[in-house]
Amino acid sequence: xxxLFLISLLFINQTYAAAFIPDRFSxxxxxxxxxxxxxxxxxxxxxxxxxxxxxxxxxxxxPESLTYVSNEKKTWYYTPAFIETEPGQVTIQEATKNELxxxxxxxxxxxxxxxxxxxxxxxxxxYFLGFSKAIVKDLGIVRAKLTFKGSKPVFKxxxxxxxxxxxxxxxxxxxxxxIEGPKFSKDHFVFEIPKNxxxxx
Numbered sequence: 001x002x003x004l005f006l007i008s009l010l011f012i013n014q015t016y017a018a019a020f021i022p023d024r025f026s027x028x029x030x031x032x033x034x035x036x037x038x039x040x041x042x043x044x045x046x047x048x049x050x051x052x053x054x055x056x057x058x059x060x061x062x063p064e065s066l067t068y069v070s071n072e073k074k075t076w077y078y079t080p081a082f083i084e085t086e087p088g089q090v091t092i093q094e095a096t097k098n099e100l101x102x103x104x105x106x107x108x109x110x111x112x113x114x115x116x117x118x119x120x121x122x123x124x125x126x127y128f129l130g131f132s133k134a135i136v137k138d139l140g141i142v143r144a145k146l147t148f149k150g151s152k153p154v155f156k157x158x159x160x161x162x163x164x165x166x167x168x169x170x171x172x173x174x175x176x177x178x179i180e181g182p183k184f185s186k187d188h189f190v191f192e193i194p195k196n197x198x199x200x201x
Contacts, residue, residue, distance in 0.1 A: 021108050021155060022180045024051045032172040052108070055189040056101045069191040070095055076191035090193055091200045099139050111153060125151060140166045156180065
């Protein structure tokens with residue numbers, strides 16, 4: 001089980017910097033986490049919903065069923081029981097933006113060098129982001145590489161994101177089924193606690 005299955009990031013085209021990451025989106029993801037020491041890989045699959053600023057919902061379907069929901073006031077981390085007759089568990093805390101939410105919020109600046117990160121591009125159309133010391137300290141991510149489907153670096157064409165952490169661990173994220181501007185209900189980013197659930201605060 002890991003709470004870090006949720007780190008991922010999306011980025012913005014130089015021409016359409018303000019509009020690359022939409023105010024709302026949904027996507028499927030597969031994340032590969034590679035240990036710097038052992039070289040072993042851990043994989044997770046799931047879906048994410050995002051609404052600016054700071055609202056996110058992530059649900060993993062593999063290897064475990066987990067739900068993470070956060071808005072500007074509260075955060076829920078829910079683990080269902082393996083056996084139906086046993087209680088699941090949910091941890092409720094005051095809202096603190098997780099790594100993914102912070103990425104999505106700050107990277108609305110786009111694929112342009114700014115005070116938070118420096119942007120470069122190679123001849124293969126891959127984009128590299130080197131983060132400032134303040135961002136490295138806050139998020140624990142030193143640099144990232146983005147690849148796109150096709151020649152245009154637009155949001156819906158984002159293919160993979162590779163992140164190198166300050167711990168030297170590497171995370172890779174693959175996105176698919178991206179939907180821009182979905183309509184979320186007003187309570188979409190509020191977790192409804194199922195019956196027979198143990199609550200931790």
